[in-house]
Amino acid sequence: MGIPFKFLHAADLHLDSPFRGLSRVPPAVRERLKESTFASLRQLLLLARREKVDFVVLSGDLYDAADRSLRAQLRMQRMLTELAEEGIQTFIVHGNHDPLDGWKAKLDWPGKVHIFDYGDPEPVPAYRRDGEMAAYVYGISYPRSSVTDNLAARYRVRPGAPFHLAVLHANVDGNANHDNYSPCKLSDLTAAGFDYWALGHIHDRRVLREYPHVVYPGNIQGRSIRETGPKGAYVVSVSETGSIELSFRDTADVLWHERIVTIDGAGREEELKARLLKAVDESRSESGGRPLVLRLRIEGRGELHGRLQREETAAEWLEELREWCGSPEDSDDWVWIDSLVVRTRAPLAEAAEGDEDGFLGVLTRLGREAAASGDGARELLEAAMDASMRQPKLREWCASRSDEEREELISRATELAASLLGEAGG
Structure with a gap:
């Protein structure tokens, strides 16, 4: 005792x-x-x-x-x-x-x-x-x-x-x-x-x-x-x-947050703006009056995907968000948007679905099959990076990826290729 x-x-x-x-x-x-x-x-x-x-x-x-x-x-x-x-x-x-x-x-x-x-x-x-x-x-x-x-x-x-x-x-x-x-x-x-x-x-x-x-x-x-x-x-x-x-x-004096904003179901920039501002307001309310460094991740699948892929578009959204949040010099409970990361996906490619035997259809099908298999994703990623594997750091990076990360990379690469080919065909 x-x-x-x-x-x-x-x-x-x-x-x-x-x-x-x-x-x-x-x-x-x-x-x-x-x-x-x-x-x-x-x-x-x-x-x-x-x-x-x-x-x-x-x-x-x-x-x-x-x-x-x-x-x-x-x-x-x-x-x-x-x-x-x-x-x-x-x-x-x-x-x-x-x-x-x-x-x-x-x-x-x-x-x-x-x-x-x-x-x-x-x-x-x-x-x-x-x-x-x-x-x-x-x-x-x-x-x-x-x-x-x-x-x-x-x-x-x-x-x-x-x-x-x-x-x-x-x-x-x-x-x-x-x-x-x-x-x-x-x-x-x-x-x-x-x-x-x-x-x-x-x-x-x-x-x-x-x-x-x-x-x-x-x-x-x-x-x-x-x-x-x-x-x-x-x-x-x-x-x-x-x-x-x-x-x-x-005991934290400054908080760091990351919040996800989805483009699912949004077809207009006005809808995305409302969602981004809501995410900022929710993060501010959760900070308890303390300063906040915030990263916003735009994810999901929808019509806005293509318009968000340009680097300057993401930079413009970030600049405007910082403007809306106000200057950190003016208050003690400021919110500073550290970065805005775009990880969206395109709507399912209509061209691929309409022409399953065409190049775009075969590309999409093979990508989906690889992404659905851990072994397939590993083999495809290693083949795609064969020339780069001569670099020790890249070889180490590739080897350290989990099956989930490999599948995500294959899925995103497939969608990006389909999107670029679709634009070229249009």
């Missing part, structure tokens, strides 16, 4: 992220994004105070680069000092972005901050604010940016505490969207005897297992259109019997 306690689990702060590719955005957008990781850090501090947590766990990549900026280190020092002044401990591991061999300013850190070194993890007591011991916390920091051995295998539970919490920056079960640093299997973690694995590295919020809990909180602030939706940390409440309650808290 233990005692009840509460802790905050966050990871992947990436303080002072450079947000590359912002040269063409308005100054208000650029400056807000550059400050967003620090604003989210401040939200973490306020969250810890508001929830009256007993301690904080930060699971790696606090900084965006090994040679971490002085500004980021000073902001982190300020936050940890304020936490310590309220009796809150902080436990830290460093990950691949901020390894131990990176540049560090010579700063004094509060006594209530424990930064784990590299090596076999030794237990460190975590205390409630009233001084009672709540748990043992274990952790390993990356000595360098690339760590490819299974660090999870080094963790061993030591007797002496009612609750055991392991902090680790790792890729569990080989998530393909992230570098395979400190690779391990979920079974490695669940069999190790810990009550909670406080993970970092994967920027999506995920609970991989309960009892024992294996948890990724995701990052605290989205940094690109690939990191959409709420971002933040978990408040973890542990009862005297060891039951665990997770509560996610959004």
Whole structure:
């Protein structure tokens, strides 16, 4: 039987992220994004105070680069000092972005901050604010940016505490969207005897297992259109019997969204305009008054497909949408349209349907048959890219496509060819 306690689990702060590719955005957008990781850090501090947590766990990549900026280190020092002044401990591991061999300013850190070194993890007591011991916390920091051995295998539970919490920056079960640093299997973690694995590295919020809990909180602030939706940390409440309650808290200062607009059933630009504006308004209302970076994807099949294929048409729609949204300089809850992506399809080719034995009909039929078969799509794509396969990066790209992606490529290529041939025949 233990005692009840509460802790905050966050990871992947990436303080002072450079947000590359912002040269063409308005100054208000650029400056807000550059400050967003620090604003989210401040939200973490306020969250810890508001929830009256007993301690904080930060699971790696606090900084965006090994040679971490002085500004980021000073902001982190300020936050940890304020936490310590309220009796809150902080436990830290460093990950691949901020390894131990990176540049560090010579700063004094509060006594209530424990930064784990590299090596076999030794237990460190975590205390409630009233001084009672709540748990043992274990952790390993990356000595360098690339760590490819299974660090999870080094963790061993030591007797002496009612609750055991392991902090680790790792890729569990080989998530393909992230570098395979400190690779391990979920079974490695669940069999190790810990009550909670406080993970970092994967920027999506995920609970991989309960009892024992294996948890990724995701990052605290989205940094690109690939990191959409709420971002933040978990408040973890542990009862005297060891039951665990997770509560996610959004700390993002700027949100990134992607929204799909379909051309299905739309034959006029006026209808598309209404749908685009509705998508913007819905995204704005969901942002909770925060700034929003939005990507719009135009999809579906319909009459507008041909008129959207010209590059200048998509650029004109994007320009007008930004105009309709207003200048980010004029408000704090701006919406900036990052991009407009056209992924529409043509109506089923009448020429192909009317002349099944003609060239266009045979092309369409073969394309559909290939797209409907994983093996067929793979063979056709490899044949079409035979000359390009001499380039290693293209060969690697092709090999990494899923059957679904190959089928989509074949389908779109077939429709584009049919559309171009139809225009030429007309």
